[in-house]
Amino acid sequence: MEHYNCAHCDTSLAGKRYVLRLDQPTCLPCYDSKFADACEACAKPIGTDFKDLSYKGRHWHEQCFNCWNCKASLANQQFVGKDEGLYCPDCYDNLFAQRCDKCNKTFKHGQQKFEYNGKRFHSPCFLCFFCQKPIGNNNFVPRDDDALCCMICYNEKFARKCGKCHDVLNHGGVTFKDEAFHRECFLCTKCNTELAHIKFATKNDIPYCPDCYVKQFSKVCMKCERPIAGLGTAMKYVGFEDKQWHADCFSCTVCNKNLVTQGFLIANGDIACPDCARTM
Known part of the structure; x- marks a missing residue:
């Protein structure tokens, strides 16, 4: 041991504390002056007699490892790095954390946050304007003035x-x-047929399917007893007093001659051409 010396100053290390660095024995003064990290706060070397606290390649004495704002010790405490500074959670929240656009209080670390239209809200602040209950993750509809x-x-x-x-x-x-209906609720007034996918007609603002409308409101031919007009169609017909005929059905009862634009007579309730009417 009398020949075991510091690799840098050749001082004997017999009976002394030393640091073995890169397999080379180094006395404490040489280690502190040549290899100790400088403290970020006080710029003094962090010698072997001090605890070295490091963060992202930077070093501090334990007594220098403090919040940049309130100076509270961060040793063995939670902290947050911001740019070059270190902050305790409370100072970080007060200085840098986002704030709720309703209550103006900061969002604590891990606290649930809701964002809408460029604004941020705590969960208890993200409310329905009308019932004042929290909306949470449920659907909502924006109204006037961001309500x-x-x-x-x-x-x-x-x-x-x-x-x-x-x-x-x-x-x-x-x-x-001007009134809305479910498709399955918009029905013919008479037979309850769904009208959403078919043509329909109205009478006095009441909807009907084509069949019911024809049965209810169309004129009936006196000869064939069929409706004279169907929904969406137009037919020529002849009317006389309170009776109607299809143009094709308006013919002499005896000889079946079509009487449209021709003279006719009523005989025993039937229509007839003048020649046949004399024989009836």
């Missing part, structure tokens, strides 16, 4: 409702006379 409306309030106050069943119209529907 948010939960779906329950929207359905109660603003959603269009079916004119028949009065339930909310969630997916399309049929509009008739």
Whole structure:
């Protein structure tokens, strides 16, 4: 041991503390002056007699490892790095954390945050404007002035409702006379046939399917007893007093001669050409 010397200053290390660095014995003064890291706070070497606290390649004495704002010790405590500075959680939140656009309080680490239209809210601050209940992760509808409306309030106050069943119209529907209906609720007044995908007719603002409309309201030919006009079609017909005929059906009862644009007579309730009428 009398020949065991410091590799840098050749001082004998017999009976002395030393540091073995890269397999070379180094006395404490040489280690402190040549190899010890400088403290980020006080710029003094962090010698072997001090605890070295490091973060991202930077070093501090234990007593120098403090919050840059409040100077509280960060040794054995949680901290947050921001740019070149180190901060305790409270100082970091007060200085840098985002704030709720309603209560103006900061968001704590790990605290749930909701964002809408460029604004941020705590969960208890993200409320329906009408019922004042938290919206959370549920659907909502924005109203005027960024007022948010939960779906329950929207359905109660603003959603269009079916004119028949009065339930909310969630997916399309049929509009008739400024009133909305579910497709399955928009029915023929007479037979309840669904009208959403077919042509329909109205009478006094009441909807009917084609068959019911014809049966209810079309004129009936006195000869064939069929409707004179179907829905969406036009037929020539002849009317006399309270009776009607298809143009093709307006013929002499005896000789079957068509009498459209011809003279005719009524004999025993039937129509006839003048020649046949004399024989009846």
